[in-house]
Amino acid sequence: MNSFSRCFLVGLLAATTACAVNPVTGKKELSLMSAEQEVAQGSQLYGDYQQQQGGRYVVDPELTLYVNNVGQKLARVSDRKDLPYEFVVLNNSVPNAWALPGGKIAINRGLLTLLQDEAQLAAVLGHEIVHAAARHSARQMTRATLLNVGLMAAGVAAQSSDYGQWIMAGAGVGANAYQAHYGRDQELEADKFGVQYMVKAGYDARGAVELQETFVKLSEGQQRGFMENLFRQPPTIPGACRPQPRTRRSPLRRYAQQGGVSGGNPPAGARSGSL
Numbered sequence: 362m363n364s365f366s367r368c369f370l371v372g373l374l375a376a377t378t379a380c381a382v383n384p385v386t387g388k389k390e391l392s393l394m395s396a397e398q399e400v401a402q403g404s405q406l407y408g409d410y411q412q413q414q415g416g417r418y419v420v421d422p423e424l425t426l427y428v429n430n431v432g433q434k435l436a437r438v439s440d441r442k443d444l445p446y447e448f449v450v451l452n453n454s455v456p457n458a459w460a461l462p463g464g465k466i467a468i469n470r471g472l473l474t475l476l477q478d479e480a481q482l483a484a485v486l487g488h489e490i491v492h493a494a495a496r497h498s499a500r501q502m503t504r505a506t507l508l509n510v511g512l513m514a515a516g517v518a519a520q521s522s523d524y525g526q527w528i529m530a531g532a533g534v535g536a537n538a539y540q541a542h543y544g545r546d547q548e549l550e551a552d553k554f555g556v557q558y559m560v561k562a563g564y565d566a567r568g569a570v571e572l573q574e575t576f577v578k579l580s581e582g583q584q585r586g587f588m589e590n591l592f593r594q595p596p597t598i599p600g601a602c603r604p605q606p607r608t609r610r611s612p613l614r615r616y617a618q619q620g621g622v623s624g625g626n627p628p629a630g631a632r633s634g635s636l
Contacts, residue, residue, distance in 0.1 A: 380392070381496075383495055384441050384494055384496070385440045385491060385495040385550070386550070390496075390500060392500065393499075393502065394462075394496075394502055396496075398499075399462035399463045399498070399499055400444065400445065400462070401463070402461070402463065402498075403463030403464065404445075404463060404465065406461055406465075407461055410459075410461065411451060411467060414451050414453050414467065414469070415451050415452040415453035415469070416452055417449055417450065418450040418451060418470050419452070420452075424450055424473070425448075425449060425450045428448050428449075428450055428482065428486075429447070429448040429449075431448075431479060431483055431486060432446060432486045432490070433446060433448070434483075435483060435487050435490055435558050435559070435562050436464065436490055437562075438558055438561035438562050439490050439491075439494045439558055440494045440495075441493070441494040444463055444464035444493060444494070445463065445464060446464035446465075446466065446490070446493070447464065447465050447466065448466050448467070448468070449467050450467075450468055450469070451467050451469045451470065452470060453469040453470065454469070454471040455471045455472075456469060456472040456474075456475055457469045457471065458472055458485050458486075458488075458489055460489040460490070460492040461493075461498070462498040462499065463493065464493040464494075465493075466490070466493070468486070468489075472485065475575060475579070476572070477571070477575075478568065480564045480565045480567070480568025480569075480571075481568045481569075481572040481575075483559050483562065483568060484555065484556075484559060484568045484569035484572045485572070487554075487556070487558040487562075487569075488551045488555035488569075489551075489555075490558060491550065491551040491554045491555045492547070492551050494554075495547075495550060495551070495554070497547045497550075497551070552569070552613050552616060555569065556569050556613070556619075557616075566616070569613055569616070569617055570613050570614050570617050
C-alpha cells in the first residue's frame with residue numbers, strides 16, 4: 362500500500378469515529394460539523410440566500426411578525442431550543458420554504474397564499490425546524506465528504522487496475538443513489554417530528570395532512586412543475602431531495618394520529634385559526 366492510499370484510509374477512519382447524537386431522534390450519527398459551525402454557516406449564508414430568492418417581503422411587516430411569532434412558538438418546543446431561530450417572508454411567488462443550518466428559516470409569500478389557517482403554517486414551519494434541529498445539513502455534508510473520500514480512494518485504486526473506468530463509474534452511481542435515499546429519510550423524519558412539534562405547541566396536527574392534500578391536488582392540476590419547485594432548498598445546501606407527495610401522504614396521516622388526532626374532534630385547546 363502506497364503512502365497516498367494510507368492517507369485515505371487514515372482520513373476515512375478518523376471520519377468514521379466522529380460521532381454525535383441526533384438531538385431529535387437520540388440516535389448516534391456521523392458528523393464532521395460542530396453545532397457552532399452550523400450556526401456560523403447559517404448566519405453567514407442567510408442574508409445572501411434571501412437576496413437570491415427575491416429579498417424580504419417588506420410590503421406587510423405585520424405578516425413577517427406573525428410568521429415569526431408562529432415559528433418561535435414551535436421553536437420553543439423543539440429539541441434544540443437554544444438555536445438562534447429566525448423566520449422571514451420572502452417576496453417570491455414560488456410556493457417554497459427552506460431552512461439553513463442553525464435555524465435560519467424562510468417562507469415565500471407564494472406558499473403563504475396556499476395556506477388555509479395557522480395550523481397549516483405551523484406544519485410548514487415545524488417541518489423546517491426539524492431540518493435545523495436534527496442537523497440534517499450537517500449530516501448531508503458529512504455523508505458527501507465521506508462519499509468524496511471514497512470516490513478519491515476508488516480513483517487511486519483505479520489507477521493501478523485494468524478496470525479503472527468501471528470502478529469509477531460504479532462508485533459514482535452508488536454515491537448518487539445513497540445521497541438520494543438519505544434525503545428521503547430526512548424528509549420523513551421532518552414530517553414525523555414536525556407533527557409532534559405542532560401538537561406540543563397546541564396546534565391541530567390534521568393541518569399537516571390537509572396541507573399535504575392541497576399539494577397533491579395542485580400537483581394533479583394544471584400547475585405543472587409545482588411539486589418540483591415546492592420546498593426547493595438553496596442550491597448549495599445539501600438535503601434538497603424531497604419525495605413526491607404520494608409517498609409521504611400516508612405516513613403524515615399516521616403521524617397525525619400518533620400525535621393525538623384520531624379523525625374526530627381536534628385535541629382540547631388545539632388551534633387552527635386563520636391567516
